[in-house]
Amino acid sequence: MFALRRAAVAAAPIAVRSSVRPFSVLGARLSGAVSAESIEKNLGPGGAPGTVPTDLEQATGLERQELLAKLEGKELFDMEPLNMTHLGTVKNPIVVQSHDPIRFVGCTGYPAESHDAIWINLDKSHEHDRCPECGSVYKMDFVGSEDDHHH
Template identity: 50%
Template sequence: MCVLGGGEKSPIMQGPGAKPGRVPTNFEQSTGDERKEFLAAQEGKTYYDMSPLVLEKKGTRHDPTIVPSGASWRLVGCNGAPGEGHELMWIRVERAHGIDRCPECGNVYKLSETGFNPENLPDAEGHEHH
């Protein structure tokens, strides 16, 4: 068991390991988030949201481009607001900042209030965490 910040216990997520005399596969020895990625892939799901962020308008301070994320920060690649273009710039969009701005095109980004939650994925036994 792993004790989380609030004192609650969480089972350790790990694979079954290899049979004696065999070298384990990545799936057999995977643990934690890597294991959750494998389990999600078996169900045709993705553990991390890797889809591109489609910009339909330029984000402003009052109407920013929302970046889906349940984390405290997310790395965003900006290559220009709609109608503009520039070399790819990587921007660390942080919840603590409120908003972050591309220094090249001025597009304003903000993390979503809610986002991808890996706890809603099935665990090794096939049931979901809510």
């Protein structure tokens, strides 16, 4: 299949060949969504010629931020399970922090393990989200930055 596509591209006129390039190659560079300053901050120096780079030398983006935080003795992301001290209600929801505008939360009911895990899609644009099984209400506390583009 790929051989047929390559042959079709090679036989196409030059103007058609240039339109075959995926749009993803130029998106971030030309959109202005990524500034030169943020790129330099989130890029590692890379490995020296002839050596294999370490994780810190080659990490970029969120992975680099996480590694730098660990070097300082901190955790960038909260990896602890949610503290289910109550059944979430509209007036007293279970608050979930997120760096992303959308986050998946697995609800097992209250008390814990009272029903099978149901995955709920929390969205920062929603006032709250509810588990369809037990009715527990979840609310997102967006702690990320609107300027970060983590997609």
